[in-house]
Amino acid sequence: MNKQTLFARLGLIATVLALCVVVLGAYVRLSHAGLGCPDWPGCYGHLGVPKTEQAVQMANALYPDRPVEAHKAWKEMVHRYFAGILGLLVFTLAFIAWRNRHDPQQSFKLPLFLSVLIIFQALLGMWTVTIKLKPVIVMLHLMGGMATLSLLWWITLRHMKLFARLRPGIQIQASRLKKLALIGLLIVVVQVMLGGWTSANYAALHCTDFPTCQGQWWPQTDFGEAFTFWHGIGPDYEGGVMSNTARVTVHFTHRLGALVTFLYLGALGLMLLLGRFGKNLQPVGLTLLAVLLLQVSLGIANVLLSLPLGVAVAHNGVGALLLLTLVTLNHLAFEPRRT
Structure with a gap:
């Protein structure tokens, strides 16, 4: 598989994953689980949701105003896991674009911009939690997700030449x-x-x-x-x-x-x-x-x-x-x- 084919396929996978992240984000928000984990990037100081009775008691003591609700916490963490995988894919696309930057067929600026955008999107995700669902942050987080999705789709359209027969x-x-x-x-x-x-x-x-x-x-x-x-x-x-x-x-x-x-x-x-x-x-x-x-x-x-x-x-x-x-x-x- 050459670099262009790999780049195109990764772009398509990243686009599908970005759509899943957007939908998962909506599900978390609409099911009132946006503060299911009151800290970031972990959940009550754990990589996953506290499970044992001792871990739950410690989490409740650490965040007395946000006692553990496992069903909400898992929704939030699954969303974060998917977003993390998407971030890795975007960085991979940026790396391939950099390595292949002298190829006139290679998108170069957009993948690099996307890597910056995904970092800013992660910060918005953190602020969404730490600033307790401040509306302007929540809205910007949504728009950042939509922008990421749109740019990944644009890159995919260009490199896979999807719908080119319609042009x-x-x-x-x-x-x-x-x-x-x-x-x-x-x-x-x-x-x-x-x-x-x-x-x-x-x-x-x-x-x-x-x-x-x-x-x-x-x-x-x-x-x-x-x-x-x-x-x-x-x-x-x-x-x-x-x-x-x-x-x-x-x-x-x-x-x-x-x-x-x-x-x-x-x-x-x-x-x-x-x-x-x-x-x-x-x-x-x-x-x-x-x-x-x-x-x-x-x-x-x-x-x-x-x-x-x-x-x-x-x-x-x-x-x-x-x-x-x-x-x-x-x-x-x-x-x-x-x-």
Whole structure:
């Protein structure tokens, strides 16, 4: 196996693992296990969860405000194990890229940037625990995970030449497609941030009806408190600290973002499906519409079914797939250079 093949396959494995880490992170957060281990990188000073009666007693004495809850601690530690393996894969990709940097076909800058990003992501993971689920840290940790996933997928697309057969025939409309695809990607990124902010502030159930919110088309809002990102260090943010009105505002803003996302990506998907940018991109349009409809359906189900864990985790996972769909479209629209 040559270096390029090894690099491409490791990139694909790392992408799949990054998706698993994102979904596991959502599961940990939504099952209220984010502080299942109150320290980092271990758990109550152990590499695993304390098991023996003596170890549990010592852990409880060390963290009296966070007694051991094994089911929550194991969720957190499994997430950390997966994230650690992903970090090793990213460093391996960076090492291969460095060793093979003189090859014009080798991605070089992105793998090195990813290794820096994964270190920063680890720090965000630590701060998420040590600063007790501070919302802005939780949201940045989510966005760091999504950025890692997206960049790994971009590298994989380039080196495995996935979907390359779809590229011919789009050059005539390439300039227009580039703008529309990039705007679509930016809209999804903003919507993911809003979703992360909603989850981090425990605002997902502050509009329990649909399509209205609190029985109104435009409920009472407080955007000042809702989007104040820094509330100091010290408080325990588990369960949220915002007022009810502020959380309604956060939820309602996420809904408005969902509407913008649905209208824009729906129109873009239809244009692709109708062959406006070449018939080769019709499968991408169909995929975009399918993932978009599934994501909107899961979002509505979260409201009407009072945020069941499985649906909520799926909403995060499909959101990641929607992001990857837009990354794929941008990769096809922009002829990648050596990066």
